[in-house]
Amino acid sequence: MYKEAAILQEMGYTLWQLRQNPPEHGELPKPPVLAEKIPMPEAHALEAALDGATKSALSGLASDKRAATIATLDWTALTEAIQDCRACGLCARRRQAVPGIGDRTANWLFVGEGPGVEEDAKGEPFVGQAGKLLDNMLAAIGLRRDHKVYIANAVKCRPEGNRTPTAEEMTVCRPFLLRQIALVAPRLIVLLGKSAAYSVLDDDRNLSVLRKKPLSFGAIPVVVTYHPAYLLRNLPEKAKVWEDLCRAREIFQESENSILAEGGKK
Ligand code: SF4
Secondary structure, eight states: OOSHHHHHHHHTOOOOOOSSOOOOOOOOOOOOOOSSOOOOOOTTTTOSSOOHHHHHHHHHHHHHHHHHHHTTOOHHHHHHHHHHOOSSGGGGGOSSOOOEEEOTTOSEEEEESOOOHHHHHHTOSSOHHHHHHHHHHHHHTTOBTTBSEEEEESSSSOOGGGOOOOHHHHHHHHHHHHHHHHHHOOSEEEEESHHHHHHHHOOOSOHHHHTTSOEEETTEEEEEEOOHHHHHHOGGGHHHHHHHHHHHHHHHHHHHHHHHHTTOOO
């Protein structure tokens, strides 16, 4: 039995009883892990006195090559690549890049926006008040950040003043997030806020539109909801988040049931 009563009381809700405890389930096959680090391309290798159109074309090729390289990295190489990355301007003011945290074989992947001041100092996503609220949200559906949950952000370096990352910054950082998704191979992705939705789904529609839609990333179901930092400023929206989390839990449960029905391993 989860500690929902206490958590929901803290969040200001009445307890909804889940019909049954979720069963454990088996692991999905993981993508192959490379034994060796693959060197990253030089960020400024294409600097030359070229006309704008050529520069633009070469920039696209370099970007494709960078993304293709990132798509081959194992966890160690990926973490190093993120920590060393200087591919966008957000590297200038970071104390450190914040790759992500949690269970690398997680069933649930939560994606936020980017590190704030506390995350930048600690090197971990979702610390401080927003982190506490996220922990409460996780606990409300029987999850913990260190068990079967992985947490990442759309951008890995802190935007100054906690501003929203630009579309360009999210696009440049996206290959890292896509590689994290591939390595974790989650059973469900929860996108916290508009930046996360843009980075993963390449969809910039409002959350009010995306929240209730049946969405997926490849074969992985996706649920979009509000970012905990937004909730701290807009407490009445908590009810919507609880609704979204219940839907996420239902989708996950349905996926569990179909795996069990097909004779999948737990
Ligand atoms: S935000 Fe992402 S792309 Fe930009 S410097 Fe940091 S790791 Fe690199």
